[in-house]
Amino acid sequence: MELAKILEPINIYFDEFERRYSEYLMSDSKFINDILEYSLNHKGKRIRPALVFLSARVCSPDKINEDDIERMIKSAILVELIHSASLMHDDVIDNSEYRRGSKTINSKWNNQTAILSGDYLLSKALQLASELGFDYTKLIITTFNQMCLGELYQLERVKDINLTEKEYFQNIKYKTGELLGACCALGAMSVNASDKQVESLRKFGENLGIAYQIKDDLIDYVYDVEVSGKSAFNDIKNKKVTLPLIHSLNSSLEQEKAELSRIFKNGEVTDESVLVITEIINKSNSVQYCKMISEKILNDSIKELNSLEPSPYKDSLQALCDFVRHRNY
Numbered sequence: 337m338e339l340a341k342i343l344e345p346i347n348i349y350f351d352e353f354e355r356r357y358s359e360y361l362m363s364d365s366k367f368i369n370d371i372l373e374y375s376l377n378h379k380g381k382r383i384r385p386a387l388v389f390l391s392a393r394v395c396s397p398d399k400i401n402e403d404d405i406e407r408m409i410k411s412a413i414l415v416e417l418i419h420s421a422s423l424m425h426d427d428v429i430d431n432s433e434y435r436r437g438s439k440t441i442n443s444k445w446n447n448q449t450a451i452l453s454g455d456y457l458l459s460k461a462l463q464l465a466s467e468l469g470f471d472y473t474k475l476i477i478t479t480f481n482q483m484c485l486g487e488l489y490q491l492e493r494v495k496d497i498n499l500t501e502k503e504y505f506q507n508i509k510y511k512t513g514e515l516l517g518a519c520c521a522l523g524a525m526s527v528n529a530s531d532k533q534v535e536s537l538r539k540f541g542e543n544l545g546i547a548y549q550i551k552d553d554l555i556d557y558v559y560d561v562e563v564s565g566k567s568a569f570n571d572i573k574n575k576k577v578t579l580p581l582i583h584s585l586n587s588s589l590e591q592e593k594a595e596l597s598r599i600f601k602n603g604e605v606t607d608e609s610v611l612v613i614t615e616i617i618n619k620s621n622s623v624q625y626c627k628m629i630s631e632k633i634l635n636d637s638i639k640e641l642n643s644l645e646p647s648p649y650k651d652s653l654q655a656l657c658d659f660v661r662h663r664n665y
Contacts, residue, residue, distance in 0.1 A: 339381060342655040345648040346389040349409065353385055357413050360460060371441060371453050375420060378438045383656075384419050384519045385412035387544075390649050390656075391523030391537045397647035400527060407526035410468055415519045417461035418480060422515075424454035429487070430574055472522065479518040486510025495575040495600050501582055508549040509542065516545030536640045540653065543637035544660060550630045551663050553578035554623060557614060572613055573605045579629070580622040581613070587620040634661055 343350075361372045392408045393400065400408075426432070427440040428447045434440060442450035458480075465473040489507050493499045520541035524534040556571040557580050571578055577600075585593055596616060599609045617623065634657045644650050 337655050337658060339659055342652050342659060343386050345652055346386060346393065349389050349405075349412075350382070350385075353382075353409055353412050356409060357416060360413055360417075360464070361457075363456075368453070368456065371445065371449060374444070375424075375441065375453075378436050380436060382416070383548075384415045384516065387516060387519035387541055387653075387656075388412040388415060388523040388526070390653050391520040391541070392527045393523075394537070394641075394644050394647060394649040394653060395524050395529035395533050396527040397645065397649055404527045407468060408523060410464060411472070411522040411526050414461055414464050414468070414472070414476060415515065415522065417457045417464070418476065418483075418515060421454040421457035421461065422483060424450045424457070426487075429491075430570055432570060471525065475518055475521060475525075479514045482510040482514045486512075486514075490576065493577065495577070497577060497581070497585055497597055497600050499577045499582060501579070501586075504577070504579055504582055505546065508546055508553075512549040512552075513542040513545035516548070517542035533644070536643055540637050540640040543633050543640070544657060547630045547633040547637065547657075548660050548663075550579055550626055550633070551660060554580060554626045554630075555663075557617060558623065569610050569614075572610055575600050575605065579626050580617050583622040583625045584617045584620040587622065587625075588616055592616045592619075631661065 358376055361376070362369055363372075388408060388411045392404065392411075396404065423435065424441055427435060428442045428450050431442075432440050433443045440450070441453060461476065462473075465476045486507050486509070489503075489510070493503070493507075517538040518541070520537035521534050524537045529537075553571065556569060556578070572581075581596070585596060588596070595612060599605060599613060605613075638654055638657055641650055641653055
């Protein structure tokens with residue numbers, strides 16, 4: 337199912353979200369506004385705000401009052417600010433030239449501009465969280481702390497081909513799972529859902545995020561910029577050890593392991609080295625393995641919705657799992 341179809345039950349909230357998100361970003365500086373308008377013109381799929389809206393409405397499917405809507409919209413802006421800031425920082429760390437098929441801010445301007453723009457978004461996020469209240473602030477600060485830990489753990493183990501699957505899953509839980517879990521929890525909190533509902537939806541989002549990150553890591557090996565909107569083989573070139581490579585190392589012959597080790601321990605990864613790595617990964621069926629693991633995690637995610645009553649919003653949350661399952665961009 338197309339993403340637009342999945343999000344139909346919450347379409348009524350997106351115009352208000354986009355208007356207020358854009359307003360909230362703007363400053364008195366033309367320089368800052370030019371950068372942020374460029375970012376707004378190359379927006380993503382808005383999965384995180386969608387998770388806030390769906391999680392709120394699945395807990396309150398029949399009606400929702402104005403105060404709840406206000407908290408819900410603010411929560412959606414909050415998570416999008418965190419997400420956008422993290423992408424600006426990620427693009428600098430990864431030396432990425434493209435995102436969503438367009439030049440990154442660090443490529444179009446420079447690294448300093450991208451880092452400081454990301455910092456500006458983070459400051460706006462904290463300001464908004466404080467308006468929502470202590471519980472919201474505590475959750476988003478904890479979430480961002482874990483996102484940073486995930487990135488630092490990954491940086492610590494870059495080029496380390498001894499990274500285990502367990503360590504990889506911990507990293508992506510922190511990097512991606514925590515924020516999607518927070519999106520769902522914030523949505524439920526905005527309509528005063530029960531603690532049980534908040535926790536079930538948090539787990540749903542966390543698992544969805546982990547599966548999403550596995551597919552994202554897989555896309556680096558399978559699709560090019562014209563399909564995915566991202567530079568192909570960026571993880572390989574930056575010597576990031578992700579699940580396809582981990583599985584390949586565990587499944588390959590000793591000679592192939594030695595070749596992978598040599599490539600990652602030496603200098604720059606050349607186009608020839610990329611071909612060698614992708615050939616070994618394809619030979620070890622690592623792509624199929626990653627899809628199988630992602631499928632299991634998505635099934636675990638769907639189980640977290642069992643206690644929620646049937647509604648179009650629950651259907652959309654389940655359909656988002658299918659969207660991730662079949663994602664190639």
